[in-house]
Amino acid sequence: MNAGPFEWRAMAAMLAQGRWLRAISLWLLAAALAGLWWSTAPLRTAVLLGSVVAALMQAYYALRVDFDARLLQALAETAPDGEDEAAAARRLDAGLIGLGLLPAARAGRDWAARWRGALGLLRRQAAALLLQWALLVGAFVLDGTWLGRIAGASA
Structure with missing residues (x-):
């Protein structure tokens, strides 16, 4: 897999979509906290x-x-002309190890593994948002269902 400034910027742009998920989550969190304020049903x-x-x-x-x-955006912006992907990976790993953010044993992963890891984090973020939404909807659905009446949700 080729990895260079364009690919790093493209992946950074893809990961930046997580900011939308974060914004939606904050609104859902506000709704959940408001619901907790008024909730009397266990x-x-x-x-x-x-x-x-x-x-x-x-x-x-x-x-x-x-x-x-x-991190990927910074890597793209600071890449010396002609730097190959292996040198960039070493530069990235050295910086993260120096900051104590990467165990030395995890250094040296190829770019395909790095892409999979980054996209995996984005998927987990989306899954957490979906769970948050489902639980919030479920809490308010309880108000109008037989389960809600049994549980005392409409009391």
Whole structure:
């Protein structure tokens, strides 16, 4: 796989889409917190708390995805002319090891593995957002269902 400034910028742009997921998550978190403020039913409260936990998971992945996006953008902007992908990987690894952000044992991965890892983080961020949304919707659906009445959600 070829990796150079264009590919790094392209991957950074792809990962930057995680910022949209983060923004949506913040709105869903606000709705969950508002629901918790007014909730009197134990089941609905538990489901809303689950949504808040999913929001925290999403925030963790959002931080990691955004860091990777900015890291790839910086790598592209500081690449010397003619630097090959192996030298760029060594430069990136050396910087991360120097900052204590990468264990030396994980250095030397090829770019395909790095792409898979970065996209995996973005997928996990999206999955956490979907879980957050599903739990939030579930909490408010409980209000109008027989399960909600049994659980005291409409009390």
